[in-house]
Amino acid sequence: MYCVRNITEDLYWVGGNDRRLALFENIHPIEKGVSYNSYLLLDKKTVLFDTVDWSICRQFLENIQAVLGDRPLDYMVINHMEPDHAACIEEIILRYPDVKIICTEKAFMFMNQFGFHIDGKVMKVKEGDTMSFGKHNVVFVSAPMVHWPEAMVTYDATDGVLFSADAFGSFRSLDGKLFNDEVNFDRDWIDEARRYYTNIVGKYGPHVQALLKKASTIDIKIICPLHGLVWRNNFGYLLGKYDKWSRYEPEEKGVMIVYGTMYGNTEAAANDLATRLAKKGMTNIVMYDVSKTHVSYLISETFKYSHVVLASVTYNLKIYPPMLNYIMDMKALNVQKRTFGLIENGSWAPQSDKLMRELLNEMKDITVLDNEISVNSSMKEQDVDSMESLADSIIESMK
Numbered sequence: 362m363y364c365v366r367n368i369t370e371d372l373y374w375v376g377g378n379d380r381r382l383a384l385f386e387n388i389h390p391i392e393k394g395v396s397y398n399s400y401l402l403l404d405k406k407t408v409l410f411d412t413v414d415w416s417i418c419r420q421f422l423e424n425i426q427a428v429l430g431d432r433p434l435d436y437m438v439i440n441h442m443e444p445d446h447a448a449c450i451e452e453i454i455l456r457y458p459d460v461k462i463i464c465t466e467k468a469f470m471f472m473n474q475f476g477f478h479i480d481g482k483v484m485k486v487k488e489g490d491t492m493s494f495g496k497h498n499v500v501f502v503s504a505p506m507v508h509w510p511e512a513m514v515t516y517d518a519t520d521g522v523l524f525s526a527d528a529f530g531s532f533r534s535l536d537g538k539l540f541n542d543e544v545n546f547d548r549d550w551i552d553e554a555r556r557y558y559t560n561i562v563g564k565y566g567p568h569v570q571a572l573l574k575k576a577s578t579i580d581i582k583i584i585c586p587l588h589g590l591v592w593r594n595n596f597g598y599l600l601g602k603y604d605k606w607s608r609y610e611p612e613e614k615g616v617m618i619v620y621g622t623m624y625g626n627t628e629a630a631a632n633d634l635a636t637r638l639a640k641k642g643m644t645n646i647v648m649y650d651v652s653k654t655h656v657s658y659l660i661s662e663t664f665k666y667s668h669v670v671l672a673s674v675t676y677n678l679k680i681y682p683p684m685l686n687y688i689m690d691m692k693a694l695n696v697q698k699r700t701f702g703l704i705e706n707g708s709w710a711p712q713s714d715k716l717m718r719e720l721l722n723e724m725k726d727i728t729v730l731d732n733e734i735s736v737n738s739s740m741k742e743q744d745v746d747s748m749e750s751l752a753d754s755i756i757e758s759m760k
């Protein structure tokens with residue numbers, strides 16, 4: 362059975378949801394599912410904007426068939442070639458053999474790399490090229506590294522619709538609701554939107570800034586991303602979040618404490634710090650066990666808070682492996698502009714403070730507080746002064 366929704370009078374959402382997939386990109390858990398959005402325009406010409414992941418191809422084809430009826434499909438605009446959107450290109454060609462593909466030169470190269478049979482079907486476009494499908498006039502705008510180098514977005518100037526590719530997307534299935542004003546975004550969606558952005562596109566902040574700059578010059582009435590909700594109002598909220606994330610500015614003054622503990626002693630030290638902070642009035646505190654929290658959640662929260670405390674046991678004379686993985690992911694995603702505090706633990710030859718400090722100091726615009734807290738196996742009275750001092754330093758650095 363087809364399942365589609367109108368966005369405007371002649372534009373339809375023809376995508377679908379995957380609630381079965383455990384790991385997006387085979388890395389990121391998606392307990393709440395994900396949507397793959399595709400859009401179909403019925404103008405003088407018919408135009409499909411991107412395809413979907415292979416997992417929902419059957420639903421997608423039924424949707425297209427239902428909206429097109431007896432009309433042929435004239436064009437397929439491919440804004441992004443990652444297979445979660447491009448997997449069904451050949452299937453569309455098989456069913457609509459006269460379709461022309463509109464894409465960038467790099468997307469064409471990727472189609473060949475992925476082994477697609479597209480000979481004679483591709484119309485290459487570049488930054489600023491325009492095209493009319495009848496009533497609708499579109500302009501193609503390159504958006505390299507948001508999130509792959511071939512990416513572009515397409516702006517329909519007639520209705521003010523921005524087909525934004527991965528930009529402004531989110532994890533989470535749509536569950537019948539398609540528009541941002543059909544959900545309580547700040548309550549139910551923001552965490553999954555942030556986790557999507559930070560882990561998928563987070564590395565490319567300057568490229569997102571470049572796209573936001575271009576977006577500020579056009580009159581946007583609707584944003585149609587490839588995942589998550591379609592936005593038709595409250596753009597200031599969404600663009601504000603993207604602006605913060607892509608500048609690597611924290612959303613909130615607060616402390617995220619991430620601890621790596623084997624037998625609970627490092628966790629106890631982390632609890633002690635959290636309690637001291639709260640007693641001093643800094644109550645915006647979250648705590649995560651690095652071993653049981655998937656790193657994609659840690660990254661998302663790192664983008665949210667201004668301060669991060671890493672409390673790590675020493676393991677094989679190195680940083681505890683799950684903590685090392687988290688730090689390396691922060692580095693890979695270009696986390697910047699944060700203040701870090703450190704707590705190390707070790708029963709003999711504790712090393713994790715020194716090693717974490719070295720890695721953090723390689724990151725851009727990072728402050729690592731001077732306080733050194735070296736717990737020997739378990740926190741004791743003799744550690745109280747230094748823990749108190751770390752709490753004071755954190756609060757002082759927030760002023």
Ligand code: FEO
Binds near residue numbers: 443445446509527
């Ligand atoms: Fe949802 Fe970069 O693909």
